[in-house]
Amino acid sequence: MNLALRRHLADSMAVDAMIGSRPRWTTIASARAVLSLEGRYLLHAGPPITERSLISLPQKNSMLMAILFEEWATDRQGAEELLMSGKVALYAAQDHGCAVPLADALSPSMQLLVIEDGSCPSRKSFSTINGGDGPVMRVGQYSENVLERLRWINQHLAPQLQTVIARSPIDLLSIADAALAVGDDCHGRTQQGSQLIAQALLLRAGSDGFDDEARRFLEQSAAFFLNLWMAAVKCCFLAAEEVPGSSVVTAIGGNGRQFGIQISAMPGRWFVTAGDAPLVPGADEQVRQRALGAIGDSAIVDAFGSGAMACDLAPLTAERLAKTCSEYGRAFPSKLLQYPHPQLLKSQAYRTGLDARQACRLELGPVISLGVLDKQGLLGRLDGGFFFSPLKPFQAALEALEAADAPA
Structure with missing residues (x-):
């Protein structure tokens, strides 16, 4: 078998495993109960943070909130001293089967959405519970209101969710399919998906x-589906790992400073570059000056074919993306994703299967719909924008794969 065919078959095998996954929301459980980690730790988005002095201010704020939530410290000064001392371990969430949005931080006592692969029940993935609108940790602000919302989500809402979801799991591909079919992109726009989840839960x-407060929250939280979909996609990516020779992307995201990917053949190895800020169409000077670099594990949903990469299915996303491409002279990688998904039948234009080889052939990475955060950690979310993935991580991954593939 020639080398080109062997590489094609490896990528096809990884994609087949990925699209064969059947992610279902089955339960709520604490991170301490489901993750193989001990002691004090925080999980964050994107590639690993190698130096604590490089933690972005929004991400730092969220980590301080998590430390206070855990009661490892009683005030901001104590929390910051603990964080910077190194006595709290920091891990990239995707290295542990998790996906967290934007500047979110995940700690041991937090209640997680647990997603199980119906095709392989031992395969599980996780995400934090979306905090809805208002003072939420994912936007990287430090305030007592954020801490109060965090406590409410984990101590009040989570037990009610667990009681209800334990009655029967929810298939997440069918929810995404129905939402995509009526104009959601399942990243920047998740209104339909969130409504469908709320309806399923309330039924x-x-x-x-649910008590009245929890019902109102579910009915009014337009982004609630996003964390579920992130965890579902992570479950699919886990299924695609460890295929020798495959360049299919199985992890992707930013930490505010760096942006990186992993590929199927090399699980756990990040290929990174500097992460620029997302581009915002018609951005004013404040947004341009204060925009943080790309941050969030939600990039995985675009790599899977949702978000900006589903613009053929989402007219409002397509309109805004076209304006961005025109304003900034960028090209959209229309031929990057080539595989239909057999379980997404209503959204027939959906394509998936991002691989580094195709990105390098086209010289275009995926476009990712991302929230734009204030890099000073004061204003929270400034706007929504689009991150045009740099080629460097894809090239580095492909070079490493080809080096490993070379005869001794």
Whole structure:
């Protein structure tokens, strides 16, 4: 078998494994109960943070919130001293089967969405519970209101969610399919998906599963589906790992400073570059000056074919993306994703299967729909924008793969 065919078959095998995954939301559980980690730790988006002095201010704020939530410290000064001392371990969430949005931080006592692969029940992935609108940790602000919301989500909402979801799992591909078919992109726009999830939960709950506050939250939280979809995609990516010779992307994201990817053949190895800020169409001077570099594990949903990469299915996303491409002289990688997904039948234009080889052939990486955060950690989310993935990580991954493939 020639080398080109062997590489094609490796990528096809990884994609087949990925699209064969059947992610289902099955339960809520604490990070301490489901992750193979001990002691004090925080999980964050994107590639590993190698120096604590490089932690972006929004991400640092969220880490301080998590430390206070865990009661490892009682005030900001104590939390900051603990964080910078190195006595709290920091891990890239995707290295542990998790995906967290934007500047979110995940700590041991937090309640997680647990996603199980119906095709392989031992395969599980996780995400934090989306905090809805208002003072939420994912936008990287430090305030008592953020801490109060964090406590409410984990101590009040989570037990009710667990009671209801335990009655029967929710298939997440069918939710995404229905949402995409009516104009969601399942990243920047998740209104339909969130409504469908709320309807499914309220139906299971009947009259006694949720109190009035929890019901209002579910009915009004337009982004609630995003964390579920991120975890579902992570589950699919886990299925595609460890295929020898495959360049299919199985992890991707930014930490505010760096942007990176992993590929199937080399799980756990990040290929990184500097992460510029997302581009915002018609951005004013404040947004341009204060925009943080790309941050968030939600990049995985675009790599899977949602978000900006699903613009053929989402007219409002397409309109805004076209304006961005025109304003900044950027090209959209229309031929980057080539595989239809057999479980997404209503959204027939959906394509998936990002691989480094195709990105390098086209000289275009995926476009990712990302929230734009204030790099000073004061204003939270400034706007929504688009991150045009640099080629460097894809090239580095392909070079490493070809070096490993070369005869001794």
